Amino acid sequence: xxxxxxxxxKEYKPVYYVIGQEKIKEYALAIGDHNPLYLDSEVAKKSSxxxxxxxxxxxxxxxxxxxxxxxxDKELNINFARLLHGEQEFNFHKIVKSGDxxxxxxxxxxxxxxxNNDFVELETxxxxxxxxxxxxxxxxxxxxx
Numbered sequence: 001x002x003x004x005x006x007x008x009x010k011e012y013k014p015v016y017y018v019i020g021q022e023k024i025k026e027y028a029l030a031i032g033d034h035n036p037l038y039l040d041s042e043v044a045k046k047s048s049x050x051x052x053x054x055x056x057x058x059x060x061x062x063x064x065x066x067x068x069x070x071x072x073d074k075e076l077n078i079n080f081a082r083l084l085h086g087e088q089e090f091n092f093h094k095i096v097k098s099g100d101x102x103x104x105x106x107x108x109x110x111x112x113x114x115x116n117n118d119f120v121e122l123e124t125x126x127x128x129x130x131x132x133x134x135x136x137x138x139x140x141x142x143x144x145x
Contacts, residue, residue, distance in 0.1 A: 003076055003111050003118045003143065011107040012073075015065035021052045021098035028055055052098040059090060059135045063124045066106030067139060070122050078120070078143055086119065086140035094134040101129040109138065116145025 021041070028038035036043040037053050044052045071080060096102060109123040124137040 002113050003078070003120060005111045007076055007108050008111055009108060010073075010075075011105060012066060012069040014103045014105045015063075015069075017062035017065075017102050017104070019054060019058075019062065019096055019098050019100040019102060023061065024052055024054045024058060024098055027058055027061060031055070031057070049095060049097060054096040054098070056090070056092055056135075058096060059124075059126065059137060062096075062102045063104045063106075063126060063135075063137055066104050066124045067122060069106055070108070070120065070141075076120075078141075082144040084142040084144065086142045088140065089138045091136040092134070093136070094128055094132050096126075096128070096134050100134075102134060103127045118143040118145070
């Protein structure tokens with residue numbers, strides 16, 4: 001049974017994430033990015049940012065709970081065993097820094113079908129503690145029929 005399109009526009013409760021310097025370092029090392037702005041406190045302190053900053057794709061860490069809310073939503077009843085990550089796209093607006101508190105909000109932007117497969121697009125918007133938009137994301141998930 002296809003996912004009901006009436007859920008388009010459904011918004012999930014905001015999630016908050018405090019950006020930790022050590023988490024940024026762990027992430028950068030895990031992806032093999034040795035940029036000193038991500039790893040070296042002294043170098044980062046002397047930069048125009050004044051502290052360790054997060055790599056752009058660190059968004060997957062602080063927006064993860066938005067995706068989790070979609071996946072466990074009993075109303076949508078997504079068959080997690082048949083779920084595939086389709087694609088993602090981002091618009092970056094503000095640098096995310098260690099010490100920031102990021103609020104992310106997830107909203108179902110679109111639901112559509114192609115053949116036997118359901119597609120769900122989740123839009124995320126992440127704001128820093130000054131309520132400035134830091135990152136917009138569009139995550140597309142495929143639920144195989």
